[in-house]
Amino acid sequence: MTQDYPDWMRAFYLYGVEITIPINIESSDITLPISIDAVTAELSFTLHASDITLPISLDAVNVTLDVNIESQDANITFEFADQSVAVFDAAKWFAHQGSQWAIFSEASKAATAQLTVSRTVPANKVGYLLGIGVGYFGVPAAFNIYWSISVAGSVVAVGGFSYGGTVILDVPFRATAGQVLTIIVSNWSGATIAVGGSFWGYDEAA
Numbered sequence: 746m747t748q749d750y751p752d753w754m755r756a757f758y759l760y761g762v763e764i765t766i767p768i769n770i771e772s773s774d775i776t777l778p779i780s781i782d783a784v785t786a787e788l789s790f791t792l793h794a795s796d797i798t799l800p801i802s803l804d805a806v807n808v809t810l811d812v813n814i815e816s817q818d819a820n821i822t823f824e825f826a827d828q829s830v831a832v833f834d835a836a837k838w839f840a841h842q843g844s845q846w847a848i849f850s851e852a853s854k855a856a857t858a859q860l861t862v863s864r865t866v867p868a869n870k871v872g873y874l875l876g877i878g879v880g881y882f883g884v885p886a887a888f889n890i891y892w893s894i895s896v897a898g899s900v901v902a903v904g905g906f907s908y909g910g911t912v913i914l915d916v917p918f919r920a921t922a923g924q925v926l927t928i929i930v931s932n933w934s935g936a937t938i939a940v941g942g943s944f945w946g947y948d949e950a951a
Contacts, residue, residue: 846872847945851882854932860940863927866920870948873917877944879930880909888934892942897924905933909941922951 850862866872879892887907894902896918904912920926930942 844949845945845947847943849941849943851939851941853937854940855937856932856935858932860930860932860942861927862930862942862944863925864944865925866922867948868922869951870922871951872920872924872926872946872948874914874920874926874944874946875917876911876913876946877928877942878909878911879906879928879940879942881932881934882939882941884908884934884938888938890940891931891933893929894918894944895925895927895929896920917946 846864848862848864850860852860854860864872874894874896877892877894879890881888881890889905889907890909891905892903893900897920901918902912918926926944926946928942928944930940932938932940
């Protein structure tokens with residue numbers, strides 16, 4: 746039995762592996778229920794309207810949803826159900842991914858001499874320096890120690906401690922591929938002494 750539809754309606758029955766449906770709709774009020782059973786489906790929408798409601802439910806293992814909205818006023822609500830969601834800041838995420846690094850050096854330095862610790866950012870990476878630690882070893886009393894951070898040869902931060910200390914950066918310093926991150930620790934103890942310095946961070950793809 747053939748279903749009789751009004752002249753202004755067209756029925757679609759979609760069965761296949763790959764489906765592409767370009768749709769261009771101009772209207773003031775749209776309700777568009779769509780049900781597609783396919784392995785691969787591509788839907789291209791161009792909507793010119795003053796009021797649009799477009800409910801979309803995606804049940805799939807892998808979903809890529811590219812949305813480009815040009816409007817003076819747009820509200821987008823996302824609801825995630827039946828899955829686990831974890832939110833990391835950048836430093837914790839790249840540590841989770843195993844992309845963190847740490848550099849350490851120690852050497853005996855004469856009074857006023859300097860210890861240099863450096864790292865070159867690998868190709869196709871962007872490096873972020875998150876913190877530094879400097880100090881003297883085997884010191885019975887507090888002595889002044891001075892440090893500086895350089896990115897690609899330019900000093901970006903300086904500081905000092907009595908005996909030693911650590912600095913954690915709220916906003917990391919950034920260096921691109923081939924640039925050198927460097928810390929310099931100056932011995933102001935007044936005597937030859939073991940000086941140590943370290944810094945750490947993470948890399949992400951350029």
